Structures are given as C-alpha cells and as structure tokens.
Amino acid sequence: MASLLRFADPDYFLNGTFFEDLKKDHPILVDPLWQGTSLERQLSDSPLPKQSNPQTFSLVTSGSTGSPKMVWKHWDEIQKEVDVWLSETNTQSLFQDVEEIHVQVPLCHLYGLLWGYLLPKALGIPIVMGQSKTETPAKLSITSAPQLQMAVTNAFALPERAIVSGMKFPVPLARDLRELGGISLLEIYGSTETGGMGYRDPLRQNRFIFLQEVQIQFQTFGEENELLVKSPFVSKHYDTFETNEWVSHHLPANSYYATGDLGENSDLGFYLIGRKDRIIKHKGKRVSLDRVESEILGLRLEGQFVCVPVHHERGDTIGLFTDSRLPIDHLYQTLRNELPDSHVPRVILKQNSIPKLPNGKLDYQSITKLCLNEYIKQIATKDKEKQTIQINSETTVAEILSSILGYIPKPNDHLIYDCGMDSIQFTEMFLKLETKIGSKIPEEDKQTGFFVSLSGMEGYLKDKLYLQ
Known part of the structure; x- marks a missing residue:
C-alpha cells in the first residue's frame, strides 16, 4: 500500500475518491491552499512516510510553526468518534429537522471532515459548501468564530444553529450574539491530535464538558495546570518534518497525551485559560495572550490585532502587531483606559499587512521577531533619553x-x-x-x-x- 499525497478539496470527498483511496492506499490529506507554496515543496521533495496498517490516512497540519506535521488516523478511530457524537443529546438537537447543512470550513481538516462531511453523511443530510445563497437564514452551519464575526460585522443573515471549533470562542462575539438573539451554538473542543474532547454552549457556558470516553489528568506548568488526555480518539502516531526528513513519533500504549492547553477543572467542567506557549508573566501577573486579543476584539477598534510574547533580558512583555490605520497614540490611550494594566502591551507595531504562512495562518514567528526588534529600538531610545534628561x-x-x-x-x-x-x-x-x-x-x-x-x-x- 502506497502513501498518496492528496490536495483534498470538497469534490475529493463528495465524489467518493477519499473512500476509494482508503481501501487500497494511505491518503495524506493536504489543504489545497498549500499548492504552489513552500509547504508543498517540503512534502514533495522528500520520500513520504509509509504505513503498514490498512485503512489509515493522515491529516497534514502546520499550526503556527510553518513546518508540516502528519497526524495519522485509523478509520476505526474516526468511526468510533462519529458514533459517539451522534449519541450526544446536544448533537441530536442541532441536527434535528435539518434538510441541508451549510459548511463553511475545509473538509481536509479533522473538524471539517467530522462535522462537515462524515456526520451529515451518517445522517443522510445533504451538505452545501459555502455561504447560503438565499436570503433565508441557514438552519444549521458548520462554521468558525471568524466566519460568525464577519457575519455580525457585515450584518449578514445568521444561521439558526451553528457548530464551531478551532479556538476558544471570543467573549465579545458571544456578547454580540446574545444581544442579537435567536441562534443556538455548540463549540467543539479538541485538536487534530486529540480528536473531539468536549463541548460547550459559548453563549452561556465558560467551561467545557468532556465526553465520557475522555480521561483527563493535569501536570503542573509554572503556576498553571496543563491538560493531559487519554481517549479512543487520540492519535497514536504522527510524523514531523525535521532537517529535511520525516521523523516518526509514537504515543506509548495506555499513556496520556499532553495537549499544551492550560486550565482548571471542577465538577462544572474545564475552564480553558489558553495555550501553554501563549501565556507569559507580565507586570507580575500571569497573562493569556489569547485573552488579551479577545479583550481588544471587544473594543471594536479598526483593524486586525495579534498579540505575541516579547522575551527580553529586562523581562517579558506583550507585543501587539496590527494593520490598523489608527494612530499609535490613540491605540495606547484606548488600551490603557479599557484594559487591566497587566494586559496593556509595552510595544505596538503597525504595518500595512499581517505576515501570513503559505497556508494562510498567522506567521507568529515573524510577527514575534518584528515586535522584539521594535521593543529593542524603543528601549535604546528610552535609554538615550534617560542619559539626556x-x-x-x-x-x-x-x-x-x-x-x-x-x-x-x-x-x-x-x-x-x-x-x-x-x-x-x-x-x-x-x-x-x-x-x-x-x-x-x-x-x-x-x-x-x-x-x-x-x-x-x-x-x-x-x-x-x-x-x-
């Protein structure tokens, strides 16, 4: 059985090619947006990893690093997860009386594959890719928080029900949707590696409820607790691209997977604080950069804002990168008036565009480097002023x-x-x-x-x- 590189657009799934590949080969599913980019060259210039286990396929991700990672899935694991979600009361209520499902996320990623293709297929419900073409709101959309934010901002018709994933739902967006009323939401918590772990209604809940199949424990990380999970859906094998070759990693049997998510658990559920690499100590307090971004989003400032950690010998701080046309003085004044002092960045850098990876995701490494260079320049200027005052x-x-x-x-x-x-x-x-x-x-x-x-x-x- 061979490993096949497949740029998996919606037609790849809808015309049955995916299942044909799965019967005789190991398809490696890649986002079509990668075609013609450096990410495609990394995949095509080196021999692809081989698998011996039949009915195994790979989902290729890159996260914020820009380096490909192949996460291997077995069909039995996927089928088990589909069955579990179909048995959940929250899922059943959202799919009830739905004649077609509008899907606004790529099917080549795990969330899109499960919720935009396999679950509707199991229920016999047709799917429609993209935005609804009629003025009548869609009954159910498989979408994302950014897509809903765009709909609210542009006063588009909102679906009656929506399922989202991919990020902790922004508090300001939840507030807007509550004020508009009339929409039911289910947010899925998980990643490509873990599969679905839990869910919540982001309009009414701060905490996620784990599936019964998911076992959890925590390990201390600084002043926070990192979530570890064990479940039938966690991938046992993945390959990373290192020094121009693929390196295999295997999860030991009966072990827990470190998610990189920090939070706290109680009888009420799991409260997600943020990613481990997105939390810094700033002005004496632990700060989640995801939380800061969410707070800035709630201020409705013109432009896009990205928070990154700036590590310096004088202490860690927050860097804010933006393409906003607002003056920096205005931005600083607004942030100081509206945010806790521990959440106010010490450096704001404006450029006409936000650096992106070839797959369209934010290039956090480049943004962090640019903010660090700006911070170093600001420190040098202040040091010079101190000498002359x-x-x-x-x-x-x-x-x-x-x-x-x-x-x-x-x-x-x-x-x-x-x-x-x-x-x-x-x-x-x-x-x-x-x-x-x-x-x-x-x-x-x-x-x-x-x-x-x-x-x-x-x-x-x-x-x-x-x-x-």
Missing part, C-alpha cells in the same frame, strides 16, 4: 516617571503591581526625586505609602517643600 526643581514627578517607565501612569496606579516597576527602576526614581528637591529622602519616608503612586509622591513632595 536634566532633572531640576521644575521637573514634574510625571516627567520623572515617564523617563523611567516610558509613559505617564494614572495618578493612583500602584507602580509595582500596576506598572511593573522593578527594584532598579524604583531606585532610579528616588535618585531623580532627590535631584529634583535637592536633598536626600529619609529612609523611613521611603517605606511609606506615598511612593507607590504618582499622586502619593506629588502629595509627599508638596508637604516636604512646604515644610522647608
């Missing part, structure tokens, strides 16, 4: 703090907890304040609450100068 009695406390932090904090912000001021910056602040008033500040005064905020320092200096 002349402190005298006329220098305001706000100007002194701006020379240290790079911006003027709100009057009652706690400099350490809200602004992330470290001990070196705190020492620099006292030196500059002493230069301003022309005398030493007593050590016992430094321990008071006056020096934790802009307004406190201004009050202290006002009293001290009055007493002099």
Whole structure:
C-alpha cells in the first residue's frame, strides 16, 4: 500500500475518491491552499512516510510553526468518534429537522471532515459548501468564530444553529450574539491530535464538558495546570518534518497525551485559560495572550490585532502587531483606559499587512521577531533619553516617571503591581526625586505609602517643600 499525497478539496470527498483511496492506499490529506507554496515543496521533495496498517490516512497540519506535521488516523478511530457524537443529546438537537447543512470550513481538516462531511453523511443530510445563497437564514452551519464575526460585522443573515471549533470562542462575539438573539451554538473542543474532547454552549457556558470516553489528568506548568488526555480518539502516531526528513513519533500504549492547553477543572467542567506557549508573566501577573486579543476584539477598534510574547533580558512583555490605520497614540490611550494594566502591551507595531504562512495562518514567528526588534529600538531610545534628561526643581514627578517607565501612569496606579516597576527602576526614581528637591529622602519616608503612586509622591513632595 502506497502513501498518496492528496490536495483534498470538497469534490475529493463528495465524489467518493477519499473512500476509494482508503481501501487500497494511505491518503495524506493536504489543504489545497498549500499548492504552489513552500509547504508543498517540503512534502514533495522528500520520500513520504509509509504505513503498514490498512485503512489509515493522515491529516497534514502546520499550526503556527510553518513546518508540516502528519497526524495519522485509523478509520476505526474516526468511526468510533462519529458514533459517539451522534449519541450526544446536544448533537441530536442541532441536527434535528435539518434538510441541508451549510459548511463553511475545509473538509481536509479533522473538524471539517467530522462535522462537515462524515456526520451529515451518517445522517443522510445533504451538505452545501459555502455561504447560503438565499436570503433565508441557514438552519444549521458548520462554521468558525471568524466566519460568525464577519457575519455580525457585515450584518449578514445568521444561521439558526451553528457548530464551531478551532479556538476558544471570543467573549465579545458571544456578547454580540446574545444581544442579537435567536441562534443556538455548540463549540467543539479538541485538536487534530486529540480528536473531539468536549463541548460547550459559548453563549452561556465558560467551561467545557468532556465526553465520557475522555480521561483527563493535569501536570503542573509554572503556576498553571496543563491538560493531559487519554481517549479512543487520540492519535497514536504522527510524523514531523525535521532537517529535511520525516521523523516518526509514537504515543506509548495506555499513556496520556499532553495537549499544551492550560486550565482548571471542577465538577462544572474545564475552564480553558489558553495555550501553554501563549501565556507569559507580565507586570507580575500571569497573562493569556489569547485573552488579551479577545479583550481588544471587544473594543471594536479598526483593524486586525495579534498579540505575541516579547522575551527580553529586562523581562517579558506583550507585543501587539496590527494593520490598523489608527494612530499609535490613540491605540495606547484606548488600551490603557479599557484594559487591566497587566494586559496593556509595552510595544505596538503597525504595518500595512499581517505576515501570513503559505497556508494562510498567522506567521507568529515573524510577527514575534518584528515586535522584539521594535521593543529593542524603543528601549535604546528610552535609554538615550534617560542619559539626556536634566532633572531640576521644575521637573514634574510625571516627567520623572515617564523617563523611567516610558509613559505617564494614572495618578493612583500602584507602580509595582500596576506598572511593573522593578527594584532598579524604583531606585532610579528616588535618585531623580532627590535631584529634583535637592536633598536626600529619609529612609523611613521611603517605606511609606506615598511612593507607590504618582499622586502619593506629588502629595509627599508638596508637604516636604512646604515644610522647608
């Protein structure tokens, strides 16, 4: 049996070619968007991995790395998952009285394959690819959060029911849909590697309910817990492209798969905090960059916004990349007014377009590098300003703090907890304040609450100068 590279468009499934391939070969399903890109060359320039197990196929992903990964599935595993979802009450209610299903996601990915093709096929319901062509809203759509966001933004007709997956549903979008009313939603939680793990109604639930077939446990990651799963749907084998060749990886028998998702579990369900590689410590607090993106989305600012971690010797921070035409000063002011201080990025970089991978996904590596370079330039500029600023009695406390932090904090912000001021910056602040008033500040005064905020320092200096 040979491994066959298949650029799997909807016709590949709808005309039965997929099942013909599966009977005699091992189809490797690739998104047609990869054709003519560097990702296709990586697949075609090296010998394809071989399988001995019949009725096995591969779904090719690239995630945010840009490097192909072949996740192998056996037909028995897929059929088992289809049967489980068909037995779920939530699934049955969404498919009830549906004459056709509108599918707006690629069938070559696991979510699209299961929900856009195999489940409708098992139920004998015809599928229609793409947006509904009539003014009558679709009864059921297999879609995504970005597709629903686009429909809301452009005032398109919303389906009566929708099934989504691929990301934690944005809170602002859930709020919009609740206000519009009349739509039923089911969000599937899972990945290509794990298969479906659970579900929730994102309009009413913050937590996911796991399927009975899914066993879970957690391992500590920093201050958070990483989800580990074991179920009949988890892929036992995948191949990664490393140093111009395919390297096989096998999950040991009866073991748990590390999902990379951080969260917490209770009797009410699993609360997903975010991806392990998307959480940083910023201004003394653990921050999910996915959460920050969701909060920014809720501000309805013009443009697309991407949050990335910026790792630097002076501490980790948040980088925000955008194609918005709004002035950076306006963006900073809006974010500081609307977001918690721990969620406000220290660097915002604007360009006319967002870097993308050949498969159309965000190029996080390039975006992160661009934001880091911008942050390094900003630090160099601030360091130069620190060397040239002349402190005298006329220098305001706000100007002194701006020379240290790079911006003027709100009057009652706690400099350490809200602004992330470290001990070196705190020492620099006292030196500059002493230069301003022309005398030493007593050590016992430094321990008071006056020096934790802009307004406190201004009050202290006002009293001290009055007493002099």
